[in-house]
Amino acid sequence: MGAPKRYPGIEPYDQGLLDVGDGHRIWYEVSGDPAGRPALALHGGPGSGTSPGMRRCFDPNAYRFIQFDQRGCGRSTPSAADPSTDLVTNTTHHLIGDIERLRAHLGVDRWLIWGGSWGATLALAYAERHPERVGAMVLVSVTMTRPLDVRWLYHDAGRFFPAKWARFRAGGGGADDLVTAYDRLLNAHPDPAVRAQAARDWCAWEDTVVSLEPGWTPDPRYGDPAFRMTFARLCAHYFSHAAWLADGELLHNAGRLAGIPGVLIHGRLDLGSPPDVAWLLAQAWPGAELHLVKTGHMGGEAMIDPMMAALDRFARGATWAP
Secondary structure (H helix, E strand, O other): OOOOOOOOOOOEEEEEEEEOOOEEEEEEEEEEOOOEEEEEEEEOOOOOOOHHHHHHHHHOEEEEEEEEOOOOOOEOOOOOOOOOOOOOOHHHHHHHHHHHHHHHOOOOOOEEEEEEOHHHHHHHHHHOHHHEEEEEEEEEEEOOOOHHHHHHOOOOHHHHHHHHHHHHHHOOOOOOOOHHHHHHHHOOOOOHHHHHHHHHHHHHHHHOOOOOOOOOOOOHHHHHHHHHHHHHHHHHHOOHHHHHHHHOOOHOOOHHHHOOOOOEEEEOHHHHOOOOHHHHHHHOOOEEEEEOOOOOOOOOOHHHHHHHHHHHHHHOOOOOOO
């Protein structure tokens, strides 16, 4: 049997802005079969926003597929691109509350949760808080956003790109904690030119970390000043606080996922989130299934194929959590 192919592109049949409190409204979209198995996608970043291409990975005749832009990004309001947008009510715990409000708004009892990169951290945090609402999980490019993971991505991974990391470090004033330094530049500095340069430097480093992957080209979204500022502000905000999670919390609480079938798909060559992150989670999550594939953080076809195979399996009768 050949590798799974993406489904044809479709448009949402329902969409809108949901008031989630604190002055925030989140943009959501629903596509596929209104009577299908509900599935929620949690995008990466933080701050990347939804991707229309994700619709092609979920069988439109089997899934009621739900996407939303997390607080401050995409079409959600207010935008973090606006320096006047305060991020104090933009935390992991607020996002978990938003997911529950969206679930109730759409009348969903339980759903499959898909998460990619930062979205995997958010998926785990949500599922460990509300396991009764999760029927199955598919996570790709797994992250847990522990302090050591953040340190790896913005400091230790620099050993693979010494010249470019030196520029990133210089942009952060040579601080011992670059994430906190950039958070101050992006979210507290009064000079808009300084903030804009910090956003450029942050996004340049993000692009560098994935630049060794097959088929890599510079991310065109980083050419958009509004996206660049949104992404950099939210990343630095979340990561300087280790996502407001206790050190190792997601790993320590993985036992709460017992009974929820999970498929973890991770690149063996992932420089941003080394494969031991996914491996450790699989050891702690009873019944989790781990696929380490020969690719990096961005995944490509090597990751899409096993991901779609897992999604198709859950769509067509694979057991969900009771």
